[in-house]
Structures are given as C-alpha cells and as structure tokens.
Amino acid sequence: MPSWQDNDRAVAALVNLVVVLADNKYFLGRRISEWEVGAPGLEEAVASSALAQEELGHARVLYPLLDELPFPERPLPLEREGDRKRRYAVSFLDKPWGTWTEAVAAILLVDTALTTMLEHLTDSAWEPLARRAVRILQEEAFHLEFAEGRLRELAALPGVRGELEGHLRAFLPEMLLWFGPEGEEGVRELVREGLIRGGNEAWRQAYLGRIAPLLLEERLGVLPYPSWDVARRRYEYGELPWNHWNRLQRRLEAVSPVER
Amino acid sequence: MGPGEYYEVFARYEPEEPLRHIGTVRARTPKDAEVFAYTLYDEWKWREMLVVPRKELVWLKKPE
Numbered sequence: 001m002p003s004w005q006d007n008d009r010a011v012a013a014l015v016n017l018v019v020v021l022a023d024n025k026y027f028l029g030r031r032i033s034e035w036e037v038g039a040p041g042l043e044e045a046v047a048s049s050a051l052a053q054e055e056l057g058h059a060r061v062l063y064p065l066l067d068e069l070p071f072p073e074r075p076l077p078l079e080r081e082g083d084r085k086r087r088y089a090v091s092f093l094d095k096p097w098g099t100w101t102e103a104v105a106a107i108l109l110v111d112t113a114l115t116t117m118l119e120h121l122t123d124s125a126w127e128p129l130a131r132r133a134v135r136i137l138q139e140e141a142f143h144l145e146f147a148e149g150r151l152r153e154l155a156a157l158p159g160v161r162g163e164l165e166g167h168l169r170a171f172l173p174e175m176l177l178w179f180g181p182e183g184e185e186g187v188r189e190l191v192r193e194g195l196i197r198g199g200n201e202a203w204r205q206a207y208l209g210r211i212a213p214l215l216l217e218e219r220l221g222v223l224p225y226p227s228w229d230v231a232r233r234r235y236e237y238g239e240l241p242w243n244h245w246n247r248l249q250r251r252l253e254a255v256s257p258v259e260r
Numbered sequence: 261m262g263p264g265e266y267y268e269v270f271a272r273y274e275p276e277e278p279l280r281h282i283g284t285v286r287a288r289t290p291k292d293a294e295v296f297a298y299t300l301y302d303e304w305k306w307r308e309m310l311v312v313p314r315k316e317l318v319w320l321k322k323p324e
Contacts, residue, residue: 043299
C-alpha cells in the first residue's frame, strides 16, 4: 500500500479533488449536450455533441477512482443530475445556459480550469489518476481550440460582445475562487505526498496565463481584472468573494437577500 | 456566425493505405476547420488526417 494512504488528510483531499473534477466534467457534459441542436451551425452542433460525449466520458473514468480510496462515506458517482443532493461543480453549471454566448463563455472558463488542474496531475504518485489525466488531456486540446474559436467568433460580432463580456465577468470570479485560497491545508498535503504539482496560487496563475491573453487580445472588457503586474510577473485579480465560497464543494453559494 | 469557407478533409487509416478524401467542413479559420473535421469525421481512429482549403486546390480537370 502506498505510504500516502496512511495520511488521512491527504486521502480526504484526494477524494475531494477527484469528485470535484468528475462532477464538473459531468455537469459540463450535460450542459454542452443541451446545445447539440441549438448551436448556430451544423459544424458547431456536431462538435458540441462530440465535446459533450467526451466530457461525460471523462467523468465516467474519474468516478471509479473514488472506489479505490480508503475513505468513509465517499460521494456517489453521478449518472443522472438528481442522483446526489450535494454538488461539487461550479454554480453556473447547475441550470441550462440561456444563450449560445453564455454557453461559450462557460465552456471556455470551466474546461480551461479543469485542463489546468489535470496538467498538474500527469505525474501524480497515484498512478491510476496520472494515467487518466494524461488520457483526458489528449482529447482536451480540441476542446479548448473549439472554445477559443467560438469566443473569437462571438467577440467579432458587435451586437454580441456586450453579452459575452457580461457572462465572462459573471463567471470568472467563481473560477478564480475554484483554485482555492493560497496554502490550503489539504493541497499542501497532496503536494507533500507527490499526488499533485503546484499549489493554489500557482494553479490560478497558470489558468490566468491561458485565459487572460485571449481576453486581452480580443479586447474583451473583463478588465480592470485580471491585469498583468510587471513588477511581480503575475496576474492581479483584485478581491474575490471568499465569504460566499464553499470550500468543500468548490462553488459559490447563493448570496442571501440581505447582502444583495 | 459568418459563412466561412470550405475545407476538404483527407485521412489515412493504415500506413500503407493511400490518403483518401473523406468529406468537407465549412469553417472561418484553419484551426476551426481542424476541430470540425476532428469531431465530424471521428468514426475511425485515423492515423493521419488533414484539411485543405478548397480554394487552394489546383484543378487539372473540372466536371463540365
């Protein structure tokens, strides 16, 4: 038995990581599948169908990993949306997206975040997870190219830019929260045991390094944040709403009417 | 989303097989053409696959 399996905090963090990755893949696949007939063109519709299948396939290969972890009361794998009350996916995957523009903003931001995390798992000390991460990443290159192409296409349409910027501004803070506060205890254990590379802020910066240049190049008004800090060689993103973020489920909680 | 242009899709399954024409996609950029060809014609695990803008083809003979 690998020595890290004796580290309860590392195992608990690993269970959480796997279910968070799998749930986000599952709900992303479900949401994309709703656009198989609603996408603006035949090619986009066929590509959406392929993406949805692959995302659901990724969830399907991640969930069984939970059975291999010595942890009581592991979350159940999802086969239908209502299988489990507690969700470990970002909040804007809860309901169908209203427009293709919203779908594109969500796909780009969520799938890029998932890919960023998987890239830090390719040499995990837990070999089954590392193997799956490598396999999933082989398919992800086309997903990100698809999302990037759609974003550039929408950004070029004057009547749509405002809506696109609105969705990106609404979703980005939650995705930045998703990587967790710097120095999270469970993450430190995972890194110490060689189960993942990097750390909360390193993941967030890697994510911004992928997303921000595209947003800046397309002059999308998601600024003033994120913006590049020349002195510190990192992206600044301002204050994030940590008090509304559920650390276990890695999602924003609804803001109470009193705080609105 | 803009009309885009046509790209011809070619692929090979076995190394000794000749490259064959498997279809067409319409896309606004070469990168989109790649993605659309990959997702539309994924019925085989192609060993080789490529897209060519139709306008780049040099016609020796065209149907009347």
